[in-house]
Amino acid sequence: AQTVTQSQPEMSVQEAETVTLSCTYDTSESNYYLFWYKQPPSRQMILVIRQEAYKQQNATENRFSVNFQKAAKSFSLKISDSQLGDTAMYFCAFSYSGAGSYQLTFGKGTKLSVIP
Amino acid sequence: GAGVSQTPSNKVTEKGKYVELRCDPISGHTALYWYRQSLGQGPEFLIYFQGTGAADDSGLPNDRFFAVRPEGSVSTLKIQRTERGDSAVYLCASSPGQGGRETQYFGPGTRLLVL
Numbered sequence: 001a002q003t004v005t006q007s008q009p010e011m012s013v014q015e016a017e018t019v020t021l022s023c024t025y026d027t028s029e030s031n032y033y034l035f036w037y038k039q040p041p042s043r044q045m046i047l048v049i050r051q052e053a054y055k056q057q058n059a060t061e062n063r064f065s066v067n068f069q070k071a072a073k074s075f076s077l078k079i080s081d082s083q084l085g086d087t088a089m090y091f092c093a094f095s096y097s098g099a100g101s102y103q104l105t106f107g108k109g110t111k112l113s114v115i116p
Numbered sequence: 117g118a119g120v121s122q123t124p125s126n127k128v129t130e131k132g133k134y135v136e137l138r139c140d141p142i143s144g145h146t147a148l149y150w151y152r153q154s155l156g157q158g159p160e161f162l163i164y165f166q167g168t169g170a171a172d173d174s175g176l177p178n179d180r181f182f183a184v185r186p187e188g189s190v191s192t193l194k195i196q197r198t199e200r201g202d203s204a205v206y207l208c209a210s211s212p213g214q215g216g217r218e219t220q221y222f223g224p225g226t227r228l229l230v231l
Contacts, residue, residue, distance in 0.1 A: 004158075033217070043205060045159070045222035052217070091158050101172035102214060103149065106158030 002027045004094050006107035013082045014115050020067075021077045021110050023092030032096035034068065034075045035104065039089040048090070051075065079112075087114045118142070120223035122208050128229045129198055137193040137226045141210030148191050149220060150183055151207040159207050165191060166214055198230045 003026045013019035025034070036048040051059045051068050058066050063083075067076045079086055089111050093104040121140040129135050141148050146167055151159035161175040165185045173183075180198075185191040195202055205225040211218040 037222075043207075043225045043227075045207065045209075047219050047221075050219070093158075101149070101161075101164035101166075102147075102218070103161040103164055103172065103175070104151070104159070104220060105161070108156070108158050 002105045004107035006110050008110045010111045012113040018080045023075045025073050025094050029096045035093040036077045037091045082114045084114050122223040122226050126227045130231050135195050137206050139191045139208030145210035147211040149209040153205040200230050203230045
């Protein structure tokens with residue numbers, strides 16, 4: 001079974017500063033996908049960034065980037081120039097082809113607060 | 117274009133009652149997923165549809181839970197004889213097709229409270 005662990009239940013960061021959210025996962029699969037989703041109080045999950053396991057280059061999306069360490073099974077999210085709108089729950093998630101459905105397996109989430 | 121919509125936004129019911137939760141995916145999306153998110157947890161997979169058929173229902177917790185997608189668009193999650201432990205937010209997601217590269221787009225969820 002695949003598992004995703006987020007060890008930081010809550011974090012805070014000053015506006016304009018940089019913060020890193022941690023995620024580790026456990027799998028025996030070799031071809032899989034990793035995601036960070038953001039869930040604001042409105043409840044709607046929004047994709048922040050995606051990484052394909054076969055790609056060695058770390059994904060980046062504007063102020064968001066990941067540090068993907070395949071051997072260590074680690075997938076951290078770095079948010080640069082934090083903005084008030086980044087305040088939300090952040091979920092790390094995993095999917096792979098073997099399940100047939102590419103269902104997402106989520107961690108428990110990290111609550112991020114951006115302080116003015 | 118419109119995103120994934122779910123109705124109702126909130127549902128309060130009594131233990132033992134039957135409930136239906138509706139999901140309208142993004143037009144043209146063939147893949148549809150249901151997840152359940154309990155308080156303080158990440159979403160957990162329930163069921164996956166590719167077109168009209170339930171291709172993977174391995175996440176349904178028991179036979180009180182059932183979902184349909186008769187015309188390959190709208191889906192309904194049905195819960196019989198509700199229990200207090202069914203209280204959660206039920207999320208629906210759709211994607212253009214099957215595959216890890218496909219982004220799953222989520223709806224705002226239905227918050228179910230069983231009294």
